[in-house]
Every structure is written in structure tokens, then in C-alpha cells.
Amino acid sequence: MTLLERQYEQMLTIRRFEETLLRLFSEGKLTGTTHTYIGQEADAVGVIAHLDPERDVVFSNHRCHGHYIAFTGDLFGLLSEVMGRSTGTCGGKGGSQHLHRGNFYSNGVQGSIVPVSTGIALAEKEKGTGAVTTVFVGDGTLGQGALYECLNMASLWSLPLLVVVENNHYAQTTPRHLAVAGDIRARGAAFGIETDELDSTDVEEIHSAAQRAVDHVRTTGRPFFLVLHTYRFSPHSKGDDFRDPEEIAQRRAHDPLLVAGARLDGDVRARIDEAVERLIAETVEAAEAAPVAGA
Amino acid sequence: MSGQPRCVQVLNGALAEIFETRDDVILLGEDLLDPYGGAFKVSEGLSDRWPERVLTTPISEASLFGVAAGMALRGRRPILEIMFGDFIALGFDQIVNGISKFREMFDDQVAVPLVVRTPMGGRRGYGPTHSQSLEKLLMGVPGIVVVATSECHDLRALLVSAVDDDRPVFLIENKLMYGRPNRRPVGGYLDELRVVETETRYPALTFSGSDFEGGAATIVTYGGMLPIVLEAATELILEHEVFCEVVALSQLLPLDLEPVVESVARTGACVTAEEGGLTGGVGAEIAARVQERSWGDLRRPVQRVAAHDGVIPAARELENQALPGVRDVIDAVAAVAGVRI
Structure with missing residues (x-):
């Protein structure tokens, strides 16, 4: 499988997984909440390709399924966690937003995860593991003061921390212009941190930018602040989408799956599509058969 | 010393x-x-x-x-x-x-x-x-x-x-x-008081002026209130011949209730003393649990000694009025023990 084929397959897996969650919700088979990653798949796939799950650490946020799948490949653990099964990644205690497996962590409070990631990077530096710790935040999290405390410390202490800001332009329902003043990238630069910025849904472009970012952290041991402008096609959670349908339609023309898929051979793409559909169906079947947590 | x-x-x-x-x-x-x-x-x-x-x-x-x-x-x-x-x-x-x-x-x-x-x-x-x-x-x-x-x-x-x-x-x-000496009990005594210490990871100390032969009340305290409570307990003995047990907890959460329950079984009354504010305080939790566990031993409701619910002023006299002192502990013991002091 070529790199692009694998990237397409991963993105499609995330897409179908998230669509399946929304379907299961509508069928009453899921309770609680979820925050789907639909539209942002190229970010997770482009960045996480450069990380070693055995050594590196990823800390994600409420919108964590894409990162989790790209880093661990564990669809069954994730789906059964979200479905409240004892086979879930956290035995059903965490649910959609609170995941841990191996070197992957997520938590549901905005800004809360950056301090913990900073401490992880500090510990890994002390231990001399060479690990890169990557924390994913959104434009909404730019409102949290703890983020800036941590940019300050990560720079002061030269920590191997990659901060990825996925700017999907909305903090839940609040558009960026009502919540974020000034320039996003400049926030990292202000602390003497190397930065980069990309406005793309092209997984190959994101892959290249992320390569530079991860290499920088890996070779210098210093932090990096990577801003990826993106867009989510689905609601923040469920039933809370008040955006202009015209705007969403325009963005959908740049769907990362269309961009990558257009570069693939038709037969190859069809085979991948079919394999992903099958994998998702098998995962749903297995999770539905798994024991209910607490039963 | x-x-x-x-x-x-x-x-x-x-x-x-x-x-x-x-x-x-x-x-x-x-x-x-x-x-x-x-x-x-x-x-x-x-x-x-x-x-x-x-x-x-x-x-x-x-x-x-x-x-x-x-x-x-x-x-x-x-x-x-x-x-x-x-x-x-x-x-x-x-x-x-x-x-x-x-x-x-x-x-x-x-x-x-x-x-x-x-x-x-x-x-x-x-x-x-x-x-x-x-x-x-x-x-x-x-x-x-x-x-x-x-x-x-x-x-x-x-x-x-x-x-x-x-x-x-x-x-x-x-x-x-x-800035104070770490006053550890020696040979089971601190000054004139008998002291027993639990063999737990975070021990509780129980002080008695009457060789654990009972007393008027158990005063449960911790931290910076301990020397104040010990002063009150000593004054109660010397001035009023009222003997109390003092339980100095170290593990507050999860609450280390056993030494309190054991002492209350001997004394039949309980006062909590803390420097923090009264409402929703550590003493409130202790009081609730002691009343659940030791109801049959208690002669009167548990009394709480704590700071007043408000700011702690900077000026010395105002600060003293806001924070609990020896007098407050003595009054609370007198209330639960039913003695006039």
C-alpha cells in the first residue's frame, strides 16, 4: 500500500466510524455525547503518521476519535467504550471524551489537557526517552489561559512538545471572530516557539508540514506550534449546528476524502472503500455483542 | 523541648x-x-x-x-x-x-x-x-x-x-x-498526656489526660489547630478538672474515622475543631459520620469549632476574632459535656 492509499484508508475509516456513531445515536443505540471529527480527518492522519505509538505520546481533547484511531487503530476498543461496553478502552468509564490506551490520552475540559501534556513532555525529557508529546487543541481552547502558561513553560524549559491547533472556525456554535482576537500563529511565536501554519485539507500537504514540525521537536528537543486551519462538516456534537448551510456546502467541496481520493486509481479506491465498510460493520457487530458495562 | x-x-x-x-x-x-x-x-x-x-x-x-x-x-x-x-x-x-x-x-x-x-x-x-x-x-x-x-x-x-x-x-x-519544635510523644507521653498513635500510613494521635479511662468529650482536630486544642484540653484539666480526649487526625480524606469512633465510645461526646470556615467544613463531615456511627454513644449533638464564615482580616485583633481560639474549644466542650465553666 502506498502512503497515499494508507492515508486515504485511515481518513475513510475515521469518517465512516464517526458517521456510524451518529447513525447509532439516531437509532437509540448510543447515549451520552459525541463530538465527531468529520471533515478534519486529514489533520490527525497527516500529523500522527510521524509519531511512534511505542514511544511518542498523544493527548487529545473532546473531539478525540480521529486522533485515537490514527494513533492506535483500535476501533473495537473505541466503539465499545462509546457504547458503554466492558470491552471499551476504559471499561465504559470514560466514554467518548476520556480515553486512554498505551501512550494515548484524552480529556474533556478545554485547556485542561495542555498542562498535563507539558508535564508529560517534561517527564519524557527527564527520562531521556526521546519521545515527542503531541497535544491537539482547537481554536476554542485559545480562550483558556492555561494554554499560554504552558507555551511559556514549554519554551522556558525546552520541552519536546508539539502543540497542534486545529482551527475549525467554531467553538461549539461561536464563530472564531467572536472568540479569538489577533493572530493564532503569533501566539506561539510570542513565546519564542517555532511555528507553522497551513490552510489545507490535503493530507499530503499536512503530512509534509507535520513532518517538519515533528522533526524540529525530535532534533532540537524544543516545542513547536503548528496551526492547521480546517473545518468540521458535522455539528459540534449533535443538533447544535447553526451555521449557514451554504458555507458548509462550500467547505464540503474541499473534503479531504475527495482531495486524496481523486489521486487514487479507481479500482484501488473501490477496494479500500469496500474494506473499510466491512471493517466498520464487523466492529459494530462485535461491539453490540460485547457485554454491557456494569450489567 | x-x-x-x-x-x-x-x-x-x-x-x-x-x-x-x-x-x-x-x-x-x-x-x-x-x-x-x-x-x-x-x-x-x-x-x-x-x-x-x-x-x-x-x-x-x-x-x-x-x-x-x-x-x-x-x-x-x-x-x-x-x-x-x-x-x-x-x-x-x-x-x-x-x-x-x-x-x-x-x-x-x-x-x-x-x-x-x-x-x-x-x-x-x-x-x-x-x-x-x-x-x-x-x-x-x-x-x-x-x-x-x-x-x-x-x-x-x-x-x-x-x-x-x-x-x-x-x-x-x-x-x-x-517555626515550632516537632513535639513528638516520648514513651507514650506528651508532657502529662498519654498518647497513642495508630499504625496506619497516615497516623492519628489520640491524647488523654485520664489514661483513656473515659472523659467529658472527644475533641477531633488536625493541623494548626492541634496546639490550640491541646492548650484548651490542658486548661480544662487544670482549671476545671474536665478531662477530654483529643484525636489529632492526619488523614482527612478518605476520612480516618476509626480513632474518632473509638474515642467517642469512651467519652460519649464529640467536638470538632478546625481553623477553616464553619460551613461545609471538615468538622461538618466528621460530625455527620460520627452521628451515623456513634449515635448510641452520644449524649448530645456534636459541636463544631471553626472560623467564622467570612474573610480573615489582616489586623491582629480582627483576625483573632475571626479564627477559633482556646476559649471557643473550652466553650464547646462545656456545651457537649453539660458542665458550667
Whole structure:
């Protein structure tokens, strides 16, 4: 499988997984909440390709399924966690937003995860593991003061921390212009941190930018602040989408799956599509058969 | 008494011992570096000896709790010094939504073995935001351990145990305690009082002026209130021939109720004494549990002694009026014991 084929397959897996969650919700088979990653798949796939799950650490946020799948490949653990099964990644205690497996962590409070990631990077530096710790935040999290405390410390202490800001332009329902003043990238630069910025849904472009970012952290041991402008096609959670349908339609023309898929051979793409559909169906079947947590 | 080291020296020596015996411990906090050595000098001399293991930080408490949590998740044993206990308020997101939850919500796949050391307490004229005893705010956070030090506890053992603990431990120190001798019982006695100590990780001390032959009441206390309560208990004996037992807890959360229940079974009455504010205080939790467990032993409802619900003023007399003193403890004992004093 070529790199692009694998990237397409991963993105499609995330897409179908998230669509399946929304379907299961509508069928009453899921309770609680979820925050789907639909539209942002190229970010997770482009960045996480450069990380070693055995050594590196990823800390994600409420919108964590894409990162989790790209880093661990564990669809069954994730789906059964979200479905409240004892086979879930956290035995059903965490649910959609609170995941841990191996070197992957997520938590549901905005800004809360950056301090913990900073401490992880500090510990890994002390231990001399060479690990890169990557924390994913959104434009909404730019409102949290703890983020800036941590940019300050990560720079002061030269920590191997990659901060990825996925700017999907909305903090839940609040558009960026009502919540974020000034320039996003400049926030990292202000602390003497190397930065980069990309406005793309092209997984190959994101892959290249992320390569530079991860290499920088890996070779210098210093932090990096990577801003990826993106867009989510689905609601923040469920039933809370008040955006202009015209705007969403325009963005959908740049769907990362269309961009990558257009570069693939038709037969190859069809085979991948079919394999992903099958994998998702098998995962749903297995999770539905798994024991209910607490039963 | 003068032969006993001051509490600050004991804690400082324990930190040095921990550095000598463990290589996974780092101390972080504000203004820790020598020659200053921390606002209350507990870390004095450490950064000179172990420059790579004492990390002085920006003023960023909201994040520092999380930084410590991240280090603990990855196998380190950080000790976070928070300069004034009042500043834990800045860290509550990390305490409530991270530190206390990671272990259980990640299905016991992780541990968060960190220690937060912080001084609480007033009587130094520091005013409303530098004098509080806020450990009561931690009492409602399951998943953490809250340990109160006192001048009569084995401070070295408490600190070493906290660092050895795989759970997150909040070690409550006290500003006045630092400068006082670490008055340990000798041969089962502290002055004229018999003392027994539980053989638990975070022991409770029970003091009796009547050789545990019963008494008028059990006074449950901890931390900086202990010397005040002991003074009150001594005065009750000498001036009024009223004998009490005093239980000095160190483990507040999960609440170490057994020594209290055992003492109340002997005395039949209970007073709680804390320096923190009355409403929703540590004493409220103790009172509720004692009434659940010891109802048949109690002659009267549990009485609470605590600070008034309001700010702790800076001016000395106003501060004294706001904080509980010897008189308040004596009055509460008189009330539950049904004696006129």
C-alpha cells in the first residue's frame, strides 16, 4: 500500500466510524455525547503518521476519535467504550471524551489537557526517552489561559512538545471572530516557539508540514506550534449546528476524502472503500455483542 | 523541648532524604531556588545540592497542578510546592477534572503519584487571601488523599509516606507550625498526656489526660489547630478538672474515622475543631459520620469549632476574632459535656 492509499484508508475509516456513531445515536443505540471529527480527518492522519505509538505520546481533547484511531487503530476498543461496553478502552468509564490506551490520552475540559501534556513532555525529557508529546487543541481552547502558561513553560524549559491547533472556525456554535482576537500563529511565536501554519485539507500537504514540525521537536528537543486551519462538516456534537448551510456546502467541496481520493486509481479506491465498510460493520457487530458495562 | 528540631527542619531533612534515596522525585514550585529556598524555607539548600531536581517555575498555578499530573502519569514522582494554600483555588480544574479522576476514569490503567505540599492557616496578619485553611474544599474531591501535618506528628514519616503513595496526596502544612519544635510523644507521653498513635500510613494521635479511662468529650482536630486544642484540653484539666480526649487526625480524606469512633465510645461526646470556615467544613463531615456511627454513644449533638464564615482580616485583633481560639474549644466542650465553666 502506498502512503497515499494508507492515508486515504485511515481518513475513510475515521469518517465512516464517526458517521456510524451518529447513525447509532439516531437509532437509540448510543447515549451520552459525541463530538465527531468529520471533515478534519486529514489533520490527525497527516500529523500522527510521524509519531511512534511505542514511544511518542498523544493527548487529545473532546473531539478525540480521529486522533485515537490514527494513533492506535483500535476501533473495537473505541466503539465499545462509546457504547458503554466492558470491552471499551476504559471499561465504559470514560466514554467518548476520556480515553486512554498505551501512550494515548484524552480529556474533556478545554485547556485542561495542555498542562498535563507539558508535564508529560517534561517527564519524557527527564527520562531521556526521546519521545515527542503531541497535544491537539482547537481554536476554542485559545480562550483558556492555561494554554499560554504552558507555551511559556514549554519554551522556558525546552520541552519536546508539539502543540497542534486545529482551527475549525467554531467553538461549539461561536464563530472564531467572536472568540479569538489577533493572530493564532503569533501566539506561539510570542513565546519564542517555532511555528507553522497551513490552510489545507490535503493530507499530503499536512503530512509534509507535520513532518517538519515533528522533526524540529525530535532534533532540537524544543516545542513547536503548528496551526492547521480546517473545518468540521458535522455539528459540534449533535443538533447544535447553526451555521449557514451554504458555507458548509462550500467547505464540503474541499473534503479531504475527495482531495486524496481523486489521486487514487479507481479500482484501488473501490477496494479500500469496500474494506473499510466491512471493517466498520464487523466492529459494530462485535461491539453490540460485547457485554454491557456494569450489567 | 529545645532539643527537638523545628518542623521546617524536619520537612527539609525529609526532602533531602527523599532525594538521596529516590531518583524519580522532582520538586517544583515558585521561588524554590537557593539562596531563597522557598517562601517558608522548606526547600532551603536543596537546589544547591540537586540543581537538576529543583525546578523553579513561573507563577502559573493553574497549570502547575497539571504539569505535576503529567509527570506522575509518566512514572515520575513530582512534589509540587504551592507557596500559599490559598492558591490551590487556581488549580481546581486540574485537581477536580484531572488529578483526582485519571486513575478511575482510565479504568485503573494509570496512577498519579504526586504530592502537593502547601501551607494553610492564619494568625500571621497576612489577610484574606493568604491566611485561609482551604482543605475543606478538597474534602469533596474523591480520588485524592488529603493529609494534614501537625507539630506532634512524625513529619518525616508523613512526607516520605506521601511520596511513596501511588495516589495523589495533598499534604497540608501550616505556617505557624514551620517555626515550632516537632513535639513528638516520648514513651507514650506528651508532657502529662498519654498518647497513642495508630499504625496506619497516615497516623492519628489520640491524647488523654485520664489514661483513656473515659472523659467529658472527644475533641477531633488536625493541623494548626492541634496546639490550640491541646492548650484548651490542658486548661480544662487544670482549671476545671474536665478531662477530654483529643484525636489529632492526619488523614482527612478518605476520612480516618476509626480513632474518632473509638474515642467517642469512651467519652460519649464529640467536638470538632478546625481553623477553616464553619460551613461545609471538615468538622461538618466528621460530625455527620460520627452521628451515623456513634449515635448510641452520644449524649448530645456534636459541636463544631471553626472560623467564622467570612474573610480573615489582616489586623491582629480582627483576625483573632475571626479564627477559633482556646476559649471557643473550652466553650464547646462545656456545651457537649453539660458542665458550667
